[in-house]
Amino acid sequence: MLDISEIRQIEFDVLVIGAGGAGLCAAITATKESKKVGLICKSLLGKAHTVMAEGGMAASLGNVDKRDHWKIHFRDTMRGGKMLNVWRMAELHARHAADRVIELEQWGAVFDRTKEGLINQRNFGGHRYPRLAHVGDRTGLEMIRTLQDYGIHKDIDIHMECTALDILKDESGKVAGVVCMYRETGEFIIFKTKSLILATGGGGKAWEITSNSWEYTGDGYAMAYEAGAELMDLEFNQFHPTGMVWPPSVKGILVTEGVRGEGGILKNSEGKRFMFDYIPEKFKNETADTEEEAARWLAGDKDARRPPELLTRDVVARAINAEVKAGRGSKHGGAYLDIASERSAEDIKKKLPSMYHQFKVLAELDITKEPMEVGPTCHYFMGGIRVEADTTMSTVDGLFACGECAAGMHGANRLGGNSLSDLLVFGNLAGMGASKYAKELSEMPKFSDEDAKRIIRNATSILNREEGENPYLMHESLQNNMQNNVGIIRTDSELQEGIKNIENLKEKNKNVKANGSSQFNPGWHEALAMRNLLITAEAVARAAHLRTESRGAHTRDDFRDESEEWYQYNIISKKGEDGTMQVIKERRKDADPELERIANATLEDLEAEVAEERKS
Amino acid sequence: MGNRKFKIYRGDNTKGELVDYNCDVTEGMVVLDAMHRIQADDANDMACRWNCKAGKCGSCSVEINGRPKLACMTRMNEYSPDETIMITPLKSFPIIKDTVTDVSWNYKQNKRIKPFSPSQNKNNTEKGLVMQQVDVERTQHFRKCIECYLCQNVCHVIRDQGAQDKFVGPRFMIRLASLEMHPMDDADRIPAIKEDYGSGMCNITRCCTEVCPEDIQITDDGIIPLKERVVDRYFDPFMILFRKIFKK
Ligand SMILES: Cc1cc2nc3c(=O)[nH]c(=O)nc-3n(C[C@H](O)[C@H](O)[C@H](O)COP(=O)(O)OP(=O)(O)OC[C@H]3O[C@@H](n4cnc5c(N)ncnc54)[C@H](O)[C@@H]3O)c2cc1C
Ligand code: SF4
Ligand code: SF4
Ligand code: FES
Numbered sequence: 001m002l003d004i005s006e007i008r009q010i011e012f013d014v015l016v017i018g019a020g021g022a023g024l025c026a027a028i029t030a031t032k033e034s035k036k037v038g039l040i041c042k043s044l045l046g047k048a049h050t051v052m053a054e055g056g057m058a059a060s061l062g063n064v065d066k067r068d069h070w071k072i073h074f075r076d077t078m079r080g081g082k083m084l085n086v087w088r089m090a091e092l093h094a095r096h097a098a099d100r101v102i103e104l105e106q107w108g109a110v111f112d113r114t115k116e117g118l119i120n121q122r123n124f125g126g127h128r129y130p131r132l133a134h135v136g137d138r139t140g141l142e143m144i145r146t147l148q149d150y151g152i153h154k155d156i157d158i159h160m161e162c163t164a165l166d167i168l169k170d171e172s173g174k175v176a177g178v179v180c181m182y183r184e185t186g187e188f189i190i191f192k193t194k195s196l197i198l199a200t201g202g203g204g205k206a207w208e209i210t211s212n213s214w215e216y217t218g219d220g221y222a223m224a225y226e227a228g229a230e231l232m233d234l235e236f237n238q239f240h241p242t243g244m245v246w247p248p249s250v251k252g253i254l255v256t257e258g259v260r261g262e263g264g265i266l267k268n269s270e271g272k273r274f275m276f277d278y279i280p281e282k283f284k285n286e287t288a289d290t291e292e293e294a295a296r297w298l299a300g301d302k303d304a305r306r307p308p309e310l311l312t313r314d315v316v317a318r319a320i321n322a323e324v325k326a327g328r329g330s331k332h333g334g335a336y337l338d339i340a341s342e343r344s345a346e347d348i349k350k351k352l353p354s355m356y357h358q359f360k361v362l363a364e365l366d367i368t369k370e371p372m373e374v375g376p377t378c379h380y381f382m383g384g385i386r387v388e389a390d391t392t393m394s395t396v397d398g399l400f401a402c403g404e405c406a407a408g409m410h411g412a413n414r415l416g417g418n419s420l421s422d423l424l425v426f427g428n429l430a431g432m433g434a435s436k437y438a439k440e441l442s443e444m445p446k447f448s449d450e451d452a453k454r455i456i457r458n459a460t461s462i463l464n465r466e467e468g469e470n471p472y473l474m475h476e477s478l479q480n481n482m483q484n485n486v487g488i489i490r491t492d493s494e495l496q497e498g499i500k501n502i503e504n505l506k507e508k509n510k511n512v513k514a515n516g517s518s519q520f521n522p523g524w525h526e527a528l529a530m531r532n533l534l535i536t537a538e539a540v541a542r543a544a545h546l547r548t549e550s551r552g553a554h555t556r557d558d559f560r561d562e563s564e565e566w567y568q569y570n571i572i573s574k575k576g577e578d579g580t581m582q583v584i585k586e587r588r589k590d591a592d593p594e595l596e597r598i599a600n601a602t603l604e605d606l607e608a609e610v611a612e613e614r615k616s
Numbered sequence: 617m618g619n620r621k622f623k624i625y626r627g628d629n630t631k632g633e634l635v636d637y638n639c640d641v642t643e644g645m646v647v648l649d650a651m652h653r654i655q656a657d658d659a660n661d662m663a664c665r666w667n668c669k670a671g672k673c674g675s676c677s678v679e680i681n682g683r684p685k686l687a688c689m690t691r692m693n694e695y696s697p698d699e700t701i702m703i704t705p706l707k708s709f710p711i712i713k714d715t716v717t718d719v720s721w722n723y724k725q726n727k728r729i730k731p732f733s734p735s736q737n738k739n740n741t742e743k744g745l746v747m748q749q750v751d752v753e754r755t756q757h758f759r760k761c762i763e764c765y766l767c768q769n770v771c772h773v774i775r776d777q778g779a780q781d782k783f784v785g786p787r788f789m790i791r792l793a794s795l796e797m798h799p800m801d802d803a804d805r806i807p808a809i810k811e812d813y814g815s816g817m818c819n820i821t822r823c824c825t826e827v828c829p830e831d832i833q834i835t836d837d838g839i840i841p842l843k844e845r846v847v848d849r850y851f852d853p854f855m856i857l858f859r860k861i862f863k864k
Contacts, residue, residue: 043667044675045723046674047667047674061743102743105744105745106734110756110759117746117747117749118743118744119744136756138760141762145759149732153731160723213668213669247644247645248642249642249646354671361671471660473656514660515660517661522655522664523655
């Protein structure tokens with residue numbers, strides 16, 4: 001019989017799960033106020049998703065275009081998110097991003113410079129001004145390495161290659177700890193903690209064509225859900241318009257938006273620059289309508305409007321999709337992304353070195369000479385764990401969330417570059433919020449041994465079963481299902497089919513089986529992740545089915561327009577009393593009138609207002 | 617491209633063997649894809665590390681036919697169609713299981729290094745640090761490192777001489793170089809570079825530079841200039857003082 005007292009236990013004030021930008025930032029901040037801070041991650045330190053980010057982090061530093069201001073960043077973010085963002089989160093982000101980027105530089109980040117020697121900023125989709133602080137096309141690497149090199153000198157107890165399985169609570173419903181497993185040995189460990197921060201990232205591994213790694217199995221969503229927390233906005237999955245499409249083995253790997261930011265253009269098989277045909281009404285005033293104007297913009301003319309290739313990701317992804325459907329796709333079913341005709345070979349190698357390398361090695365293609373082939377790839381979750389904006393606490397006491405696994409900041413569609421800055425801003429707030437909460441608790445909450453046993457038994461039974469389902473094949477069928485039925489363009493009947501398949505897979509998953517021992521056994525790890533993937537997939541599919549409109553990244557072929565009615569609602573998913581998933585519409589809180597005014601102001605008015613403010 | 621033969625190390629630090637596998641290989645596949653196929657079909661519990669599948673995270677370091685490489689950036693068509701592909705773990709680190717090794721020693725070396733210490737002079741402004749692009753280029757070049765540890769794996773000082781407590785290895789020599797060449801860093805690491813981090817152990821064989829997937833000029837741009845600074849310091853203290861004062 002399993003005896004919990006034989007399992008190793010460690011106590012923390014604040015424990016962070018996830019060592020990407022958000023988790024590292026939260027842990028570093030927590031050390032300012034809390035004595036015992038822990039950090040765990042599934043892979044090695046420095047390898048989290050954040051390392052893969054390329055283009056940059058958005059902040060209204062105003063180093064390249066002095067007109068920039070947090071209000072304009074805020075307006076861009078809200079419009080990009082189709083106004084569904086949690087107002088206060090978008091405000092906090094826009095107000096604090098610049099300070100956080102400057103702080104990162106003090107911690108050791110070495111950004112590309114402007115002529116004046118300040119942090120350089122580049123253009124990106126949906127951002128009015130050049131706004132993305134960057135280092136070539138390896139900004140995420142710079143960010144994670146900086147936080148890592150800085151964080152290891154703070155008093156943080158780091159456990160690498162350690163998977164969190166499920167959250168423990170006390171009798172009153174407060175967080176009390178988490179049960180984890182070291183991947184190397186298969187040994188279980190219980191971390192007791194006063195407050196717990198989830199920074200586990202997204203769940204894009206539920207799709208077949210994805211830019212996400214094996215880590216993105218929605219563990220944070222599932223653990224929070226099982227602990228009774230509310231999930232929000234899960235129907236909004238961003239499909240990045242430019243993933244690689246050829247050769248098949250690299251399908252989905254990201255081609256940074258930086259390519260378009262540096263002037264790259266999209267063409268169809270007829271050689272036509274098709275984005276001019278897809279400019280939405282709302283963005284007509286702010287987008288170039290001729291190639292001539294777009295060229296002037298690239299040359300640096302501040303009066304020229306932005307080229308349509310830099311419209312928000314949802315728009316560009318749908319446009320490529322439509323071109324392919326209309327039979328004008330590239331050789332392997334995508335669109336052509338051409339930077340070779342727009343910039344010199346030298347510039348390309350300098351500005352986009354890792355893209356140059358990636359295509360050279362993986363596709364045997366020289367992007368300084370030939371166009372790339374690109375198509376939509378599942379990339380980012382706007383939805384996630386519902387949190388309170390200022391503290392980042394979820395609806396469960398003591399459970400916090402930040403980074404990609406939290407909901408609200410990006411609304412229905414995220415602007416490129418707004419994630420990395422989100423990690424810094426909300427990682428910081430989470431570190432403070434969780435420390436404050438922990439300080440106010442007089443003693444460590446107590447979990448029940450029974451709960452811990454159940455979690456461990458669920459995990460070991462996968463190995464002990466005589467026979468059962470192969471987790472790899474289960475994962476493949478889930479990916480097919482999501483790709484075909486819960487993809488970029490959605491319909492009622494396909495979503496229903498998708499939900500039915502998920503229900504079947506859930507049934508099968510009760511009998512999933514991994515061979516071999518508990519030591520570094522990827523088959524077992526895959527099987528453990530299946531539950532999380534299935535909860536995530538179910539929440540996405542059900543929310544997508546309920547939202548009968550098209551907004552941002554959520555596109556319904558049977559409800560093609562944004563609806564006034566749906567603008568009023570978020571979709572919340574939560575575990576019901578009977579153990580099934582409850583998915584409900586919930587009315588949004590009224591917006592702060594001042595924020596609403598800024599978001600709806602015309603660009604000219606807002607620019608004038610900001611200029612006026614600066615004078616006085 | 618048809619069916620291909622593989623030999624993959626299965627086992628741990630105490631015992632193990634090369635096991636034969638076959639796998640259908642299609643156009644464009646890299647070695648990591650083949651490992652995943654084998655894992656899904658025939659060897660569910662075969663351990664391997666990976667994350668980004670695009671040469672950005674440095675997780676998938678292994679030895680392929682004896683050469684240290686990133687499995688995700690090594691295309692199958694680099695090998696002739698009848699060649700058997702042998703995949704083994706990095707030699708310099710203890711094996712955890714199959715192709716996964718214990719690289720924790722590297723994390724310990726990093727912790728020994730004094731981190732970035734921003735100087736508080738007039739170039740540290742409200743708008744951030746003021747530094748020219750030309751002056752940060754060297755540092756940025758070293759910061760491309762993805763911590764794959766392939767260089768640590770081939771360095772004979774670590775691999776053959778077992779000098780793991782005397783030399784931090786090429787990866788951390790360039791970490792040191794990136795800090796020393798940072799125009800706004802104030803700390804002095806030269807004595808420690810000589811005494812603690814073991815710059816004298818490196819005899820410039822350049823094996824590290826040869827395997828670096830990021831093409832970082834580890835030896836010529838990093839280690840040699842550091843060695844020069846060490847030599848300068850201990851031969852000509854006035855020169856150092858002079859340089860420190862006029863450091864931009
Ligand atoms: C290829 C690519 C390029 C991108 N480019 C940009 C860009 O240019 N600009 C931008 O703003 N955004 C970009 N993004 C998005 C951005 O990188 C991510 O949204 C962001 O890095 C997520 O950070 P995070 O800290 O929330 O999580 P991650 O960095 O993903 O970290 C998650 C952490 O949680 C851990 N974890 C997960 N589950 C568990 C568990 N069960 N137990 C223990 N640990 C667990 C993982 O090990 C990991 O350490 C890009 C994304 C991708 C994939
Ligand atoms: S050049 Fe120096 S650091 Fe590099 S492999 Fe040779 S001895 Fe090691
Ligand atoms: S210097 Fe090069 S070889 Fe060494 S760890 Fe870094 S990227 Fe890898
Ligand atoms: S998987 Fe990231 S470098 Fe190979």
